[in-house]
Amino acid sequence: MEHINPAIVNRIDTRSSRPCDFCREFDPRFLERSTPDQMVATGRRHTASAHLTENGYVRHRVLEISRITSRRAPSTAA
Numbered sequence: 001m002e003h004i005n006p007a008i009v010n011r012i013d014t015r016s017s018r019p020c021d022f023c024r025e026f027d028p029r030f031l032e033r034s035t036p037d038q039m040v041a042t043g044r045r046h047t048a049s050a051h052l053t054e055n056g057y058v059r060h061r062v063l064e065i066s067r068i069t070s071r072r073a074p075s076t077a078a
């Protein structure tokens with residue numbers, strides 16, 4: 001079971017990371033995330049796996065899945 005230690009998160013160097021463009025564009029609650037949860041590693045594409053935290057990864061995946069779902073079945077989008 002993966003677990004991200006808060007002490008490790010606190011060591012994240014913000015100079016080597018940046019906010020995820022994908023999440024910033026598609027997550028209306030992006031700014032409610034803690035900073036580490038917004039960040040992806042610099043030099044990587046803005047994908048879920050580039051996120052620095054497990055929570056960021058999950059939020060990114062949820063956004064991707066919800067977009068796919070809404071494209072396939074727009075009538076079910078709440």
Ligand SMILES: [Zn+2]
Pocket residue numbers: 020021022023024046047048051056060
């Ligand atoms: Zn993201």
